[in-house]
Amino acid sequence: MGGITVTYEDHVLAQARLALKRLTLLRDIGKEDGIFPLLDKLLEELTAPQGDWGRALTYHHELVGRLWEHALQTPFPPVGSPWQDYLLDSLLLLDNPFTRQAAREDWEGLPEQAAQAAARDLLQLQCLYHLDAASWRQAVQSSPAAAGAPPEAWDFSPWETGNSGPAGDNGFALQLKQSFQSGVTWDKLLQPLVFYYHTMGTGAFSYCYAFRFLVTGNKAQLKPVREPDPIRLSHLIGYERQRQQVVRNTEQFVRGFPANNLLLYGDRGTGKSSTIKALVHEFGPRGLRVVEVAKQDLDRLPELLDLIRYRPHRFIIFIDDLSFEEGEVDYKYLKAVLEGSLEARPSNVLIYATSNRRHLIKERFSDREFTGDGEVRSQDTLQEKLSLADRFAMTITFTSPDxxxxxxxxxxxxxxxxxxxxxxxxxxxxxxxxxxxxxxxxxxxxxxxxxxxxxxxxxxxxxxxx
The missing domain is CATH 1.10.8 (Helicase, Ruva Protein; domain 3)
Structure with a gap:
């Protein structure tokens, strides 16, 4: 009886492509870096009766390159092949509405239907996880689209099992990756995965302690600082009383007790900025994240607050060398965030600023005089300028040493x-x-x-x- 013979290899690739199409709540995996769209195009060419070998080869090598790029940059230890590690790392780093909900609410707060959809998605990802070098070799050999390229033109190294994670590394991420590797059906691992999101956070927040708030045109984003300043509190000499105040306030904040915004004021070179930078290493493992904001981006503070408002972490917004010259009005945005906006500042956010200027805004003698221009400056201009510093509940002074x-x-x-x-x-x-x-x-x-x-x-x- 005539007809098309469907081989096992065709079936494997078709199942893999179908798994890609079936993703729902976890469909964002592999999109930002373009790996899943590339895989889909490659599978389409290899499974189509009239697939083009040139396009297939191009998609294949671009996919290989991106997988190796991920392997070189991932913050997590490997447990399998670069392809398998890519899938697991992307799952741990996924930052979308479902994972953010999991981070906020934990298991009990997830709608049952959403949890069921996520469990089904995990089974689709497990199907993709099982793609290995042997499956690819056999599929390419039998694919019409691969006939135009010799076997050595294909590179299956990202699907070869590599070295496992470092011995003795008992990090949560490594343990969870090993659980996914163990052979259990992945839908059974949804609850541990949700617990990971709730405990560690999502995206870069799960492994980075420091960030920069960057504004490019209309786009505002948080850029992870992979190698923050190595300064530690134990490295800092002198100013113990001032540092103890900063540490105590931060300890209260990290432990969920009320704490205050801080202004570290004093002479240049006295360790104000270093004190705040050192908090990254002291409190980062306990859930603190420090976000550095440039003065020129203060007008975008509401956008920053929207990015971190519902995260499970505690955030310190760090503004270094804060001061304003005559005519600058960006300080009003900071005032509104500190106190005075209709929208409440998130309970998981504090602002720590350093400055060489006690009242932050340049004052003139004319501010204290009546100039005859219709404004009573001693009551209006002066109070307007002093009110910004007043909104920092604690001002800690660092004076030059003798x-x-x-x-x-x-x-x-x-x-x-x-x-x-x-x-x-x-x-x-x-x-x-x-x-x-x-x-x-x-x-x-x-x-x-x-x-x-x-x-x-x-x-x-x-x-x-x-």
Whole structure:
């Protein structure tokens, strides 16, 4: 009896393409990076009776390239082939309405119908997960679209099983990936997956502690900072009382107790910004996320709040070196967020700012005088300018150190760096450095120690070579 013979390989590819088409709540996986659309095009060419081998080969190699790019950039340890890790990583990183709902509500808060749809989607993804190098080789050999290309033209390395995750790595992400790899049907793993979203968050929030708020034209987005400043609270010398206030307030916030917006005010180089940056490492593993916002983007703060309002994490909006010149009005947007807008600031958000200017906005003597232009400046202009700083409930002052405090910072940093130097020589060189450069400050002390470490390292290397 005549007809079309359907091979096992055809069936595998057809099932894979059907699985792509059946995705509903989890359909966003693979779209942003274009991998699933590429896979769909490749499968279409390979399963069509008149498929084009040139297009199939192009789609194939572009797909291979993108899978390897993911393998080089993923924050999670591998458990299988690059293709399998891509699927699992994309599932853990998925940030869409369903996963955000799961992050907010946990299992009990999900509608039953939505949970059932997500469970069905997991079974479709499991079908795709089982695509391996052997299946691809056999399918390509029997596909009409592949007939025009020799076997060596195809690269199936992303479907070859690679190395497993590092031994002893018991991270939540690795454990969950291993559960999906174990062979259990994936619909049974929906509840652990929802718990992961609820505990760790979705998207980059699940693994990054620091972000930049970037505005490009009409688009506002949060860009993960993959390598934040390595400064730790233990690295900072001096200003213990001020730092304790910042840490205590942040501890309250992270633990869900009331806390205040902070203004860290003081002279340049005294460690205001470093104190806030160090919070990333101290509190990041406990759910704190720090978002840096540039002053020129303050008018987009409402958009930022919309991006983080319903996340399970705690957020500190960090505004560095905050001050406003005469005629700048962006401070009014910040005032509205701090207090004064009809829309309440989210309970999971605080604002920490640093400034060298106590009242943030430039004042003039004329602001305190009656100028005859119809405005009573002492009551209007001055109060308008002072009201921004007043809306930070706590102002923590960092003053420049005196000579002995500066030398104490130098000694502490030298000990941290393991520099064995005669105390008198260290003192003399530190004072000379401050005289020649930026005066007494924590920043000057650190710059001196960095220079000293470099000079001593060069001398040691030269002596070994000599």
């Amino acid at each position: 000579q002995e405090q500066y030398l104490a910072i130098v000694n502490g940093l030298a000990q941290q760096a393991g520099l064995a130097l005669d105390p008198d020589r260290l003192r003399e060189e530190a004072l000379q450095w401050a005289l020649w450069h930026n005066g007494f400050s924590g920043r000057t002390a650190r710059q001196f120690i960095d220079d000293l470490r470099g000079r001593l390292g060069m001398m040691e290397e030269n002596s070994r070579r000599g």
